[in-house]
Amino acid sequence: MTTGPLTILPVEGSGEIGPGDGIAEAIAARVTVSDGDVVVVTGKIVSKAEGRLVPFDGTPEAKAEIVASESVRILRRRGDLVIAQTRHGFICAHAGVDLSNVPDGSAALLPTDPDRSARRIRDGIARVSGREVAVVISDTFGRPFRRGLTDVAIGVAGIAALLDLRGELDAGGRPMRTTEVCVADEIAAAADLVMGKASRVPAAIVRGIDRAWFGRGSVHDEVVRPPIDDLFR
Amino acid sequence: MTTGPLTILPVEGSGEIGPGDGIAEAIAARVTVSDGDVVVVTGKIVSKAEGRLVPFDGTPEAKAEIVASESVRILRRRGDLVIAQTRHGFICAHAGVDLSNVPDGSAALLPTDPDRSARRIRDGIARVSGREVAVVISDTFGRPFRRGLTDVAIGVAGIAALLDLRGELDAGGRPMRTTEVCVADEIAAAADLVMGKASRVPAAIVRGIDRAWFGRGSVHDEVVRPPIDDLFR
Numbered sequence: 419m420t421t422g423p424l425t426i427l428p429v430e431g432s433g434e435i436g437p438g439d440g441i442a443e444a445i446a447a448r449v450t451v452s453d454g455d456v457v458v459v460t461g462k463i464v465s466k467a468e469g470r471l472v473p474f475d476g477t478p479e480a481k482a483e484i485v486a487s488e489s490v491r492i493l494r495r496r497g498d499l500v501i502a503q504t505r506h507g508f509i510c511a512h513a514g515v516d517l518s519n520v521p522d523g524s525a526a527l528l529p530t531d532p533d534r535s536a537r538r539i540r541d542g543i544a545r546v547s548g549r550e551v552a553v554v555i556s557d558t559f560g561r562p563f564r565r566g567l568t569d570v571a572i573g574v575a576g577i578a579a580l581l582d583l584r585g586e587l588d589a590g591g592r593p594m595r596t597t598e599v600c601v602a603d604e605i606a607a608a609a610d611l612v613m614g615k616a617s618r619v620p621a622a623i624v625r626g627i628d629r630a631w632f633g634r635g636s637v638h639d640e641v642v643r644p645p646i647d648d649l650f651r
Numbered sequence: 652m653t654t655g656p657l658t659i660l661p662v663e664g665s666g667e668i669g670p671g672d673g674i675a676e677a678i679a680a681r682v683t684v685s686d687g688d689v690v691v692v693t694g695k696i697v698s699k700a701e702g703r704l705v706p707f708d709g710t711p712e713a714k715a716e717i718v719a720s721e722s723v724r725i726l727r728r729r730g731d732l733v734i735a736q737t738r739h740g741f742i743c744a745h746a747g748v749d750l751s752n753v754p755d756g757s758a759a760l761l762p763t764d765p766d767r768s769a770r771r772i773r774d775g776i777a778r779v780s781g782r783e784v785a786v787v788i789s790d791t792f793g794r795p796f797r798r799g800l801t802d803v804a805i806g807v808a809g810i811a812a813l814l815d816l817r818g819e820l821d822a823g824g825r826p827m828r829t830t831e832v833c834v835a836d837e838i839a840a841a842a843d844l845v846m847g848k849a850s851r852v853p854a855a856i857v858r859g860i861d862r863a864w865f866g867r868g869s870v871h872d873e874v875v876r877p878p879i880d881d882l883f884r
Contacts, residue, residue: 424659424845494882501882509796518830558830562795562883563742565876566813566833568840570797580799597751597791600799601844607801608841611834611860612657627844643798649727649734650795650883 422626428612429621437469442542445621451549456627457539458609460620461557461572462519464535465526474517474525481515484525488513493651504528507642508572509651510559529555532573533636540575552577552632554624556606562650569610571602571637578602578631579640600641601631655859661845662854670702675775678854684782689860690772691842693853694790694805695752697768698759707750707758714748717758721746726884737761740875741805742884743792762788765806766869773808785810785865787857789839795883802843804835804870811835811864812873833874834864 429449435441441459451457465471474480478498489502493509502513506528514528529535536553543551555573560566571579579602609622645651662682668674674692684690698704707713711731722735726742735746739761747761762768769786776784788806793799804812812835842855878884 422845423661424657424841426657426659426841428656496882558832562881563876564803564833564836564874565880566831566836566874568833568836598799599791599843600797600801603797603799603801604840604844607837608657608659608844610832611837611841612655641797641799643796647798648795649729649732 422628424608424624424626426608426612427623427625428619429623430619435463435467435620437466437471439467440542441467441621442539443546445539446543446547449623451543451547451551451623452625453550454625454627454629454632455549456552456554456577456605456624457543458554458556458606458622458624459536459539460569460613461514461529461532461555462516462526463620464529464532464539464555465516466520468529468535470527470529471520471524472527473523475523481512481517481525484527485512485515488515488527506532506572506638508559510557514557528557528572531638533575533638534573536573536575550576552627552635554602554605554609556609558610568603569606569613571600571606571641573637574602574635576632576635577605577627578633578635579637581631602635602637602641655861657841657857657859659841659845660856660858661852662856663852668696668700668853670699670704672700673775674700674854675772676779678772679776679780682856684776684780684784684856685858686783687858687860687862687865688782689785689787689810689838689857690776691787691789691839691855691857692769692772693802693846694747694761694765694788695749695759696853697762697765697772697788697806698749699753701762701768703760703762704753704757705760706756708756714745714750714758717760718745718748721748721760739765739805739871741792743790747790761790761805764871766808766871767806769806769808783809785860785868787835787838787842789842791843801836802839802846804833804839804874806870807835807868809865809868810838810860811866811868812870814864835868835870835874 491503494501540553583597724736727734773786789802816830
């Protein structure tokens with residue numbers, strides 16, 4: 419697992435993507451992608467492009483109803499805050515329902531199948547540009563124990579989400595155990611550094627990732643932790 | 652919050668740092684740092700340089716004893732795995748005690764005060780190179796709900812750990828609430844992408860971070876979540 423120098427480029431002007439727009443086309447029109455690039459796209463623009471907006475009148479009651487409809491289980495409540503498990507198996511605030519950076523009178527739901535969305539964007543970029551890229555779809559989640567939000571991967575295509583280093587030797591020649599690195603989350607976090615929350619840059623290119631990491635990948639299959647394996651719910 | 656293109660460079664050959672060695676000197680000797688760089692250093696080499704190695708005979712009993720001495724509270728146990736709270740307030744496996752990439756017969760403990768370690772490295776780099784950098788000390792933690800490990804920040808100097816975007820307006824002109832981004836963790840994650848676990852690259856340069864993020868910072872004060880605020884313990 420060695421990746422040379424990395425470059426992370428914001429895709430400027432990608433914020434105006436609306437329902438039905440092609441994300442692959444919009445990205446390819448704004449940046450010259452290269453073979454081996456990882457294209458990181460926020461779940462928000464995927465939701466918009468896929469029409470995952472629902473009417474929202476701004477009342478707490480309506481919000482509670484939308485959150486409930488997106489949840490399969492409520493894990494914790496405190497005041498306004500609801501931590502819920504989504505159908506995908508993600509544990510996040512408000513089941514991923516998002517009221518920022520969406521048109522007035524609407525709320526954005528998470529994409530139905532973010533791995534599939536990532537595959538579609540990857541195929542679209544191959545079609546319009548002829549380039550083989552990997553795609554990571556990101557969202558902004560909180561987490562237990564540590565304050566502050568970070569971007570994580572909710573879907574991937576063309577790249578492993580976890581890199582399994584178990585069984586390899588460390589630099590001292592000792593076998594490394596339980597060193598499965600969630601490179602998809604690290605790539606999402608890295609991309610967020612150039613995105614900004616208020617500056618309408620919902621896509622970025624991460625250039626220089628080791629091509630050995632490319633291949634089949636799925637956040638759903640690799641990263642979502644089955645409840646039975648989880649020590650904290 | 653906008654950061655232009657970012658470049659992330661591994662600091663090659665920084666893996667041979669031993670007890671008493673100066674990390675600042677070692678980094679400055681191997682890479683030309685620039686004003687505004689963020690220098691990311693793994694906690695492991697900080698522990699080695701600060702002599703935070705203890706004798707370890709490889710037995711489970713000895714390991715349990717070391718982990719207990721580093722813990723203020725055990726949160727969960729399953730088989731071999733112990734999730735503990737350290738004196739710093741971190742929640743992590745084995746209270747951060749690490750047996751990989753350390754000399755035979757020893758175990759590495761977390762640095763005593765990683766924010767202070769970061770300040771020392773920052774001051775050292777200023778002294779030997781004349782450059783003003785920020786420093787992030789990283790470690791590899793697991794987390795609830797999601798499989799795989801990611802690098803997070805355990806100490807910072809010269810940069811905010813959290814970026815508070817509360818009260819700013821989103822791209823739709825709506826006030827953004829609870830958007831405190833843990834940029835320190837995102838920087839640590841980004842740097843891990845070029846470090847590798849088995850390839851002895853325990854330092855990286857993140858170049859291009861918005862200078863507005865620079866200033867006072869502390870993982871302990873900003874990121875460690877007080878137990879009373881935590882919904883998951």
